[in-house]
Amino acid sequence: MTEILTGHDVKTYRDNGFLVVEGLVGDELVDRARGFVDALLASDATDGVGEPEPEDPAMIRRVWAPTSRDPVFNEIVEYPPLLDAVSQLVGDDVEFQYSKLNIKAPRVGSVVEWHQDFAYYPHTNTDLVAVLIYLDDATRENACLKVAAGSHRLGLLSHEVDGHFRGKIATLAGVGVDESSVVDCEAPAGTAIFLHPLLAHASEKNISDRYRRAFIPSYRSADAFPVYYGPRAAHNEPNARLLRGRPAKVARCESGHWRLPIAEAEFNSLYEVQEGAHLRSGGHKSSTGYFSHEVAPTPA
Template identity: 30%
Template sequence: MITQQQADFYRENGYLLVKGVFNKEEIEQMRIATDAIIERAAKSKFDQSSTWQGDYLPPEQLKKLVLKGFHDVHYHDAVFTRALCHPNMAAILTKLIGPNVQVHHSKMLVKPPENGAAFPMHQDHPYFPHANHSMLAASIHMDDSDMENGCLCVIPKTHLEGPIPHVGSHYLNHKEYPISMGTPCPASAGDVLFFNYLTIHGSDVNRSKRPRRNVLVQYRDPEDPPTEDVHVNWGQGLMVCGHNPTFKEYKGAH
């Protein structure tokens, strides 16, 4: 699915956009599932906006923004279980991580039209630090994405700098790391952006009349141990490629 040259680009720059990983039918199934999850959540007591709080935007602008973010979407619809284990995904992941690849978690990120919230620049590392930094994110695009509707932006090669102190462990100083520093990664529906969890990334507000629907899956090498007991869920550890060299008993959360 990708060439050695593309894999080398990822290792050098900390990100890689792969075109056409999913076909139109697969993406449409994900869109339908996403809309249904949002509808079910709205009827439950668990619905919420996941807009990041902070001083990166004026308060009056911040309170108008919405971000629908739900973790572990593959627990809510089997279409996402098929997506995160898709043969095309597996072929790419083995080139970027190695022969053994494990799911850490998944989440849905939906920026609604005209008021979809921004993500200030940050690394994912503070949320779930690992010893060998094999962790990467795969952002599956269900819609065409550009700067107008808040596409992802990355700062190439920042994964080589290691962990950087964050403001309140959430995001980087927005004056030192504005979104304008990033390289925009516009994508089409069906494309997947892969980036290391140390690569600085973020996205601007959705100012368009189009939604920006993404599902993000975090993957790791099963032999890369977490350095903190954080961000643990009961379904963590699903093997996507290869095998788990370390035998252990997995138990559900209490």
């Protein structure tokens, strides 16, 4: 393993809950990934591939399971410099967990409310890391990622509204997050942003005339296991695979209490549950679980 990250980088991640590394993913991979998205957006064959943008149904705001759509995304998932950096953060035994592709279309890109990824998929420990990789230059105008530095130290926060999981933190101030800690992660295409699973993060509407697209592979230590399997919650697991090291023979557990993502009705995406669309659309009522926000719906 090559040490891609410096000791200062690792400390920054531990202290702040995120780390921005420019130029980590090569131009050739970024160009190919962007080319796939360009071709997809130019085609009429997006049904079942992604989730439509409510403000413009001709656009899509998320591509389901991009690693199953084009080989370039698996190449990025297994890109040695990226895996080297992940290993420095979660340990030598690394599993791929899931991936997604978020698309912020010009002038319409959906808002993502403040949330912690761990709220959607609690595990036995928190050695998980999502890596947001910009495929376009990202600025505040085209809705770059926003993070609340240090918020991972607050533990798992409530993502409930009226007693049911809604996938968002009501207000940062209400849970003790200093607004001055918020950082706009402006960076060029090819930048990788490493996110601790308890880091509060969000993104605004895209008010520019440019896309902001991001591929997000997520990884975990091999000894981190899901602790909740509600409806569809387990659908990421068939695609999880060991990338480095050895499979775990034990589950490493951190002490604490993890709130479970039990929603009032089943949902298919982070956007849907945050917006409350799962309730307005007459989603199947559920007191036992949720629909995974990272995998495509099973075709009827």
